[in-house]
Amino acid sequence: MDVRKVFGIPKFSSSSSSSSSSLLWLFLFLLLERAIELDAAVYIVGDEDGWTTGYNYLSWSMKYNFSVGDTLVFNYVKGQHNTWEVTEGAYRSCNMSTGVLKQHRSGTDQIALSEERGYWFVCSIEGHCPGGMKLGVQVTANHDAPSPEAPPSDNGGGQAPPPDAGAATSVAPAAIFIAWFLHFYLSFASA
Numbered sequence: 001m002d003v004r005k006v007f008g009i010p011k012f013s014s015s016s017s018s019s020s021s022s023l024l025w026l027f028l029f030l031l032l033e034r035a036i037e038l039d040a041a042v043y044i045v046g047d048e049d050g051w052t053t054g055y056n057y058l059s060w061s062m063k064y065n066f067s068v069g070d071t072l073v074f075n076y077v078k079g080q081h082n083t084w085e086v087t088e089g090a091y092r093s094c095n096m097s098t099g100v101l102k103q104h105r106s107g108t109d110q111i112a113l114s115e116e117r118g119y120w121f122v123c124s125i126e127g128h129c130p131g132g133m134k135l136g137v138q139v140t141a142n143h144d145a146p147s148p149e150a151p152p153s154d155n156g157g158g159q160a161p162p163p164d165a166g167a168a169t170s171v172a173p174a175a176i177f178i179a180w181f182l183h184f185y186l187s188f189a190s191a
């Protein structure tokens with residue numbers, strides 16, 4: 001959702017009273033945007049070990065649930081490894097003669113998981129894929145997105161509350177409260 005559209009964030013002006021109000025809106029906007037971003041996670045592949053040989057990325061991948069909007073970061077010494085996105089077949093066989101989808105080699109490859117599907121990564125350097133540098137993740141729909149099968153909430157049928165609504169909904173009211181507090185504080189201070 002575009003917070004700017006919903007709240008009609010005003011443009012900055014040179015007059016001092018409306019610039020403090022603009023700052024207030026900016027602050028509120030940043031808090032709301034942060035609240036929405038909290039929903040997307042960034043995962044460092046291999047945690048502090050990074051992307052390397054001799055690590056079990058299957059175990060690593062089982063620690064998390066990946067959803068659309070999350071990001072994977074592959075950290076390694078540039079030139080020593082790489083991150084190739086491949087098909088599941090190439091991932092399983094470690095044979096990259098076919099099935100290469102994308103090649104990354106920056107040393108800090110940030111890969112956005114933008115689709116609901118399986119993603120498969122290997123290091124293409126000789127021996128590294130069989131040596132453990134292979135990662136597969138299953139990306140599921142964002143759990144905060146409205147579900148078409150969600151039961152109506154007003155039927156009073158004693159149904160369990162809907163699953164975790166996420167951090168965004170709990171941070172937004174706090175942002176609004178803080179913004180109002182600042183609003184009154186600023187008007188008091190300038191009186």
Ligand SMILES: *[C@@H]1O[C@H](CO)[C@@H](O)[C@H](O)[C@H]1NC(C)=O
Nearest residue numbers: 061062063064065066140143
């Ligand atoms: C992943 O999702 C499953 C099923 O929804 C849940 O049981 C499990 O606790 C979740 N794991 C993590 C690490 O969040």
Ligand SMILES: *[C@@H]1O[C@H](CO)[C@@H](O)[C@H](O)[C@H]1NC(C)=O
Nearest residue numbers: 090093094095096097098099
């Ligand atoms: C890799 O696959 C290609 C064709 O799919 C095949 O010709 C080649 O022999 C395979 N390499 C190995 C090492 O299995």
